[in-house]
Amino acid sequence: MIDFTEEQIQRYSRHILLQDVGVEGQEKIMNARVLVVGAGGIGAPVSLYLAAAGIGRIGIIDADVVDLSNLQRQVIHFTKDVGVPKVKSAEEKIKAINPDVKVDTYQEFLDSSNALDIIKEYDFVVDGTDNFPVKFLINDACVMVGKPFSHGGILRFNGQTFTHLPGTACYRCMFKEPPPAGAVPTCSQAGVLGAIAGMIGTIQAAETLKYFTGVGELLTNKLLTFDAKTMQFRTVAVKHRDTCAICGSHPTIDHLIDYEQAACDLKQHRK
Amino acid sequence: MANIYVNGEAQEVNLPLSLSELIRLNKVVQPDMVSVQLNEEFVDRNDWKNIQLKDGDNVDFLYFMGGGSK
Ligand SMILES: [Zn+2]
Numbered sequence: 001m002i003d004f005t006e007e008q009i010q011r012y013s014r015h016i017l018l019q020d021v022g023v024e025g026q027e028k029i030m031n032a033r034v035l036v037v038g039a040g041g042i043g044a045p046v047s048l049y050l051a052a053a054g055i056g057r058i059g060i061i062d063a064d065v066v067d068l069s070n071l072q073r074q075v076i077h078f079t080k081d082v083g084v085p086k087v088k089s090a091e092e093k094i095k096a097i098n099p100d101v102k103v104d105t106y107q108e109f110l111d112s113s114n115a116l117d118i119i120k121e122y123d124f125v126v127d128g129t130d131n132f133p134v135k136f137l138i139n140d141a142c143v144m145v146g147k148p149f150s151h152g153g154i155l156r157f158n159g160q161t162f163t164h165l166p167g168t169a170c171y172r173c174m175f176k177e178p179p180p181a182g183a184v185p186t187c188s189q190a191g192v193l194g195a196i197a198g199m200i201g202t203i204q205a206a207e208t209l210k211y212f213t214g215v216g217e218l219l220t221n222k223l224l225t226f227d228a229k230t231m232q233f234r235t236v237a238v239k240h241r242d243t244c245a246i247c248g249s250h251p252t253i254d255h256l257i258d259y260e261q262a263a264c265d266l267k268q269h270r271k
Numbered sequence: 272m273a274n275i276y277v278n279g280e281a282q283e284v285n286l287p288l289s290l291s292e293l294i295r296l297n298k299v300v301q302p303d304m305v306s307v308q309l310n311e312e313f314v315d316r317n318d319w320k321n322i323q324l325k326d327g328d329n330v331d332f333l334y335f336m337g338g339g340s341k
Contacts, residue, residue, distance in 0.1 A: 130337055135337070155336040175306050176306075176315075239312065
């Protein structure tokens with residue numbers, strides 16, 4: 001049992017007041033270790049809310065530096081941060097919100113060489129990445145080591161998210177493999193309304209906190225999708241697929257795969 | 272006439288109709304970017320053309336979504 005300080009009781013009073021959370025739930029949050037992959041549009045609100053909630057340890061992995069074009073949606077980075085590594089900028093804001101949070105920064109890309117080692121240090125992983133190769137990598141690595149994660153994706157005015165726990169439907173159950181590079185929306189088509197990243201990120205942060213506190217029902221075996229143009233939300237039931245190449249009964253994938261990123265994303269869009 | 276529920280909304284269609292034809296009717300712009308569930312079971316894209324729909328079938332189109340752009 002953690003001995004809460006007066007300051008902590010005050011800081012977390014709105015959690016503690018919640019019957020479903022209380023002191024016990026807040027303690028679980030404070031003992032939690034979460035890895036946020038990507039300090040971009042989705043990773044920004046996720047990190048801010050998890051820091052404010054008092055998650056004990058937050059790991060952030062992102063190789064990029066802050067670019068002016070990021071500020072339209074990546075709300076953890078400020079104008080003064082342009083040119084600064086995203087993980088450093090994010091760490092500074094997290095510490096400013098909540099000095100109790102321990103922050104691990106990884107200024108690198110998650111790939112097959114580091115994924116398992118990094119992920120195993122955490123209890124829960126949040127996918128805040130912008131590309132399919134890493135989404136599949138997070139999925140496969142988490143399934144391999146039995147870690148729960150929250151998936152998030154956005155496109156223009158749409159968003160989707162689900163939560164995976166060992167044994168429930170994984171990303172590969174729904175999407176067998178990354179789309180062919182030529183089918184990925186071209187750069188000019190692939191914009192996004194900044195607030196949509198916030199919508200998905202805050203849902204993922206809520207799922208993370210629900211996971212640790214055990215409150216309610218997670219988005220497992222469900223894919224939540226929404227269209228912000230009409231503000232229609234829909235939850236599609238999805239099943240674990242027994243023939244899934246990673247989580248099925250006879251998995252055919254026994255190592256992590258670094259898929260090729262579509263050239264457009266790499267060359268023109270990343271900087 | 273038959274009713275097929277596409278993403279939860281009823282559509283009147285004429286049978287026989289294959290899953291591929293339904294995808295075409297719904298003007299899915301990039302079939303490569305969609306994953307299809309029929310009555311809550313995923314259907315391999317190679318089987319879309321062989322599957323004949325029945326009255327009352329539920330079809331979900333799930334789209335690949337990345338993260339916008341960095
Ligand atoms: Zn699976």
